[in-house]
Amino acid sequence: MLGRARSLVLALAAAAAASGLSACGTRDIEVASDDQRAAHMFEMHCEACHTLDVAGAEGSASRVNDREYKDGPNFNVRREERADVLYAIRNGGFSSGPMPQDILVGRNAELVADFVAKYSGREAARAPTPNREPPEGASRGGTP
Numbered sequence: 001m002l003g004r005a006r007s008l009v010l011a012l013a014a015a016a017a018a019s020g021l022s023a024c025g026t027r028d029i030e031v032a033s034d035d036q037r038a039a040h041m042f043e044m045h046c047e048a049c050h051t052l053d054v055a056g057a058e059g060s061a062s063r064v065n066d067r068e069y070k071d072g073p074n075f076n077v078r079r080e081e082r083a084d085v086l087y088a089i090r091n092g093g094f095s096s097g098p099m100p101q102d103i104l105v106g107r108n109a110e111l112v113a114d115f116v117a118k119y120s121g122r123e124a125a126r127a128p129t130p131n132r133e134p135p136e137g138a139s140r141g142g143t144p
Helices: 002-022 033-046 082-091 106-119
Strands: none
Touching: 033 106, 082 106
């Protein structure tokens, strides 16, 4: 009986520790069920260096003066294409930064590339479309 009680206490302690660690610096994943796998892979492999709200990831610096060497692009404000994401995953980014080569491979790399291409840039500034009214509250240029 004592062994079983001890096992239960250890299991509960491990579960509490794991839940505390998983909440550290992240928010909830906010994507459709068919994107959950890619979101979890992004969370496991990319969130330490990149920000993407829908994946609950907050890894990029929010201010330029707070940047660290490991900080990658903030995908909330930077739109990415699938081919560019795949290139970065396979080659360790586009510069001499710390992103490892082949951080994901095969189908997993493709899923994350599709995911980033689908959800990145949602907060990026949009260029005005010629001959169309700007969105409500937006300025046409000049002084507001």
